[in-house]
Amino acid sequence: MANHNVFREEHIRSPLAHSWFLYQQNTIGMVALWALIFVLILTVIGPWIAPYPMDHKDVSALLKAPSWVEHGEVHFFLGTDDLGRDLLSQIIYGAQLTFGGAFLTVALSLLLGSAIGIIGGMSSGMQASILHHFLDTLLSIPSLLLAIIIISVLGPGYFNTLLAVFLALLPLFTRAVYRAVHDELNKEYIIALRLDGATPLRILRYGILPNIVETFVSQTTRALTSAILDITALGFLGLGAQRPLPEWGTMLSDTMELVFLAPWTVTLPGMAILVTILIINIVGEGLRQAILKGMD
Amino acid sequence: MIPVLSVNKLSKSYVQHHGLFSKKSITAFAPVSFELEQGKTLAIVGESGSGKSSLAKALTGVITPSSGSICIDGINMADKDHKQRCCQIRMIFQDPTTSLNPRSQIGRILKSPLLLNTELSEQEMDIRVSDALRQVGLLTEHAQFYPRMLSSGQKQRVALARALILKPKIIVADEVLATLDVSVRSQLINLILDVQREQNISFIMVAYNLGIVRHISDEIIVMHEGHIVESGPTAEVLDNPQHTITQRLLMNQQVQFRK
Ligand SMILES: Nc1ncnc2c1ncn2[C@@H]1O[C@H](COP(=O)(O)OP(=O)(O)O)[C@@H](O)[C@H]1O
Numbered sequence: 001m002a003n004h005n006v007f008r009e010e011h012i013r014s015p016l017a018h019s020w021f022l023y024q025q026n027t028i029g030m031v032a033l034w035a036l037i038f039v040l041i042l043t044v045i046g047p048w049i050a051p052y053p054m055d056h057k058d059v060s061a062l063l064k065a066p067s068w069v070e071h072g073e074v075h076f077f078l079g080t081d082d083l084g085r086d087l088l089s090q091i092i093y094g095a096q097l098t099f100g101g102a103f104l105t106v107a108l109s110l111l112l113g114s115a116i117g118i119i120g121g122m123s124s125g126m127q128a129s130i131l132h133h134f135l136d137t138l139l140s141i142p143s144l145l146l147a148i149i150i151i152s153v154l155g156p157g158y159f160n161t162l163l164a165v166f167l168a169l170l171p172l173f174t175r176a177v178y179r180a181v182h183d184e185l186n187k188e189y190i191i192a193l194r195l196d197g198a199t200p201l202r203i204l205r206y207g208i209l210p211n212i213v214e215t216f217v218s219q220t221t222r223a224l225t226s227a228i229l230d231i232t233a234l235g236f237l238g239l240g241a242q243r244p245l246p247e248w249g250t251m252l253s254d255t256m257e258l259v260f261l262a263p264w265t266v267t268l269p270g271m272a273i274l275v276t277i278l279i280i281n282i283v284g285e286g287l288r289q290a291i292l293k294g295m296d
Numbered sequence: 297m298i299p300v301l302s303v304n305k306l307s308k309s310y311v312q313h314h315g316l317f318s319k320k321s322i323t324a325f326a327p328v329s330f331e332l333e334q335g336k337t338l339a340i341v342g343e344s345g346s347g348k349s350s351l352a353k354a355l356t357g358v359i360t361p362s363s364g365s366i367c368i369d370g371i372n373m374a375d376k377d378h379k380q381r382c383c384q385i386r387m388i389f390q391d392p393t394t395s396l397n398p399r400s401q402i403g404r405i406l407k408s409p410l411l412l413n414t415e416l417s418e419q420e421m422d423i424r425v426s427d428a429l430r431q432v433g434l435l436t437e438h439a440q441f442y443p444r445m446l447s448s449g450q451k452q453r454v455a456l457a458r459a460l461i462l463k464p465k466i467i468v469a470d471e472v473l474a475t476l477d478v479s480v481r482s483q484l485i486n487l488i489l490d491v492q493r494e495q496n497i498s499f500i501m502v503a504y505n506l507g508i509v510r511h512i513s514d515e516i517i518v519m520h521e522g523h524i525v526e527s528g529p530t531a532e533v534l535d536n537p538q539h540t541i542t543q544r545l546l547m548n549q550q551v552q553f554r555k
């Protein structure tokens with residue numbers, strides 16, 4: 001009994017704080033997290049730090065190689081494309097379109113989809129089972145195909161792309177949250193709360209939500225990945241953002257014919273897509289593991 | 297002497313939906329009637345699938361019974377909501393690892409029934425929580441702990457404290473001893489007997505081990521396929537079993553003892 005208070009601060013950590021503590025031990029995860037924060041900051045303040053305006057074309061510097069290659073110039077750090085646009089500036093502006101757009105759509109569909117999922121999961125009987133079967137049907141269609149179908153109705157364009165991706169992501173969130181809430185409701189600690197006389201809102205707040213954080217994290221990771229892939233794929237197919245908007249997928253398709261002449265114009269936007277998706281997944285998977293480990 | 301609990305023709309059948317229109321009903325237990333006096337312990341025994349858990353759940357309001365009535369002190373519980381019921385009759389679940397919210401501190405878990413059912417001030421609640429913890433042999437400091445920091449015996453003590461904290465008349469325990477090792481089990485049994493003596497609470501224990509049943513219970517109900525096949529004072533029933541099911545249960549366990 002005497003030494004019970006020693007090290008108490010260190011021992012009693014809430015499960016989420018404990019998960020965060022575990023995550024901090026994961027070096028790769030922390031590096032990826034800092035990279036993700038960097039991309040996020042770049043997305044927000046990009047327009048102020050990009051060296052050139054978005055539509056700036058320098059006809060005297062067409063297809064300049066990146067600065068570290070022979071004939072490269074430092075003031076076109078990543079080189080230029082066939083119209084003399086600075087690639088670094090283009091990629092920075094593109095972060096707002098590709099990553100920022102994906103981020104916003106995911107945030108919105110997370111809010112709306114989870115709300116529907118929670119309401120469906122907490123209710124029972126006919127509405128819940130109709131919702132369930134409806135979502136199963138929707139989810140059997142790949143999200144990109146669903147987005148293309150929606151685009152074919154709305155017409156191509158950047159805003160319509162975001163709308164289509166938003167609509168394609170909704171069922172993903174709704175279904176996952178619905179499942180998690182539904183599973184959670186049958187657990188004994190929820191039954192115990194209900195027997196204490198707790199209102200559904202209180203059960204949701206203290207019983208269910210803290211226990212389905214893992215679902216939110218893993219679904220958000222998946223959704224961010226699939227949103228970026230869908231936005232860039234639609235851009236690449238010419239259905240999404242159109243030039244001069246420097247959306248990363250659009251940049252790729254725009255410079256595809258230059259792949260032998262000026263490979264960096266293809267590689268760099270491609271790398272931007274790849275690296276962004278990679279760090280999102282490293283962070284997401286690390287967080288998920290830490291949350292699961294923090295439980296026991 | 298009027299019984300604290302009287303159960304009259306209580307029954308439950310589960311309805312299972314197959315597809316949209318066809319349904320099937322499974323009888324968990326047929327109409328059963330029994331009574332329980334204050335401060336006494338009733339044991340419910342029977343093989344698995346005989347409807348013991350369903351009966352325990354119906355008594356505490358986890359599931360709504362298909363027919364029949366439950367009266368506590370002569371008041372029918374059917375017209376009452378959870379709030380009024382939980383001050384009278386409380387449930388302890390079988391598995392303490394799933395019956396405590398892993399994201400809540402023990403103090404919060406114990407406080408929530410007080411918060412929802414009493415008008416106590418914050419300080420009075422804290423006092424009740426630490427009293428309850430001490431009563432079940434834990435420390436006041438345990439209020440800050442999360443369930444994952446406790447052993448399963450300690451968790452079951454917390455579950456007992458949660459049942460006790462509203463000072464109910466009846467506590468229903470569904471196989472609470474099954475998941476504990478022998479030494480922890482006997483500690484918990486002694487704790488339950490102490491608490492019962494101090495507060496004159498009636499217990500309904502769903503149990504498997506007939507040795508323990510004989511030790512702690514006054515009355516016994518033997519269930520088989522949803523029916524009560526035998527009931528009466530524990531010592532009488534176990535010493536002189538009339539029904540083949542009771543005889544078979546006793547025989548199975550005697551074989552186990554001899555091994
Ligand atoms: N939620 C449920 N839905 C359908 N049938 C159930 C459900 N729970 C229990 N049953 C059925 O009711 C019967 C009694 O089960 P139970 O009360 O758990 O028995 P015991 O606790 O004695 O093992 C079993 O046949 C079981 O299959």
Ligand SMILES: [Mg+2]
Pocket residue numbers: 348349
């Ligand atoms: Mg059972």
